[in-house]
Amino acid sequence: MHRVQLSLISLASYGKQTEAERRRPGRIACERLRCGSGRVVDISKTGAKLQIHSLFAPKKGESRTLTFQTAMGESATYPCVLMWVKKTGFAGYEVGAQFVGLSELQERQLFEIAKVHSKRTTLKDVA
Numbered sequence: 001m002h003r004v005q006l007s008l009i010s011l012a013s014y015g016k017q018t019e020a021e022r023r024r025p026g027r028i029a030c031e032r033l034r035c036g037s038g039r040v041v042d043i044s045k046t047g048a049k050l051q052i053h054s055l056f057a058p059k060k061g062e063s064r065t066l067t068f069q070t071a072m073g074e075s076a077t078y079p080c081v082l083m084w085v086k087k088t089g090f091a092g093y094e095v096g097a098q099f100v101g102l103s104e105l106q107e108r109q110l111f112e113i114a115k116v117h118s119k120r121t122t123l124k125d126v127a
Helices: 002-012 104-117
Strands: 038-043 047-053 063-070 073-089 092-099
Touching: 038 104, 047 073, 063 104, 073 104
Parallel strands: none
Antiparallel strands: 038 047, 047 092, 063 073, 073 092
16 A cells, blocks of 8 residues: 555656756765855766855856865865846855866866765664
8 A cells, every 4th residue: 555655746746847857967966165256065076056145146168277175275266157046035146166177187176075074864864
């Protein structure tokens, strides 16, 4: 009986993708990783989700350069384009940034940053 209910739930939600499901795989949730005006929510080799604070609204399509403040110190710069922007409060925004024109070295550096700052979960977090 329990399996049937799970199947019905799956069928009912078929075709209704969440934001996380639409994005490319390989996103790593981050903790204690900051960039210029905010914090990094998650990161991958193709982009990052950021929570930023700015009096001026960021704009979709805007080119930016991200520099991360990591546990290892300040990182190299990473060019990106803002793919989406969502207002979250007074001077608060959530943005999706897509990295552009990264070298292999920059991709490896991003991988190292993601490893160091990946969010740790415990059984308490799951329960």
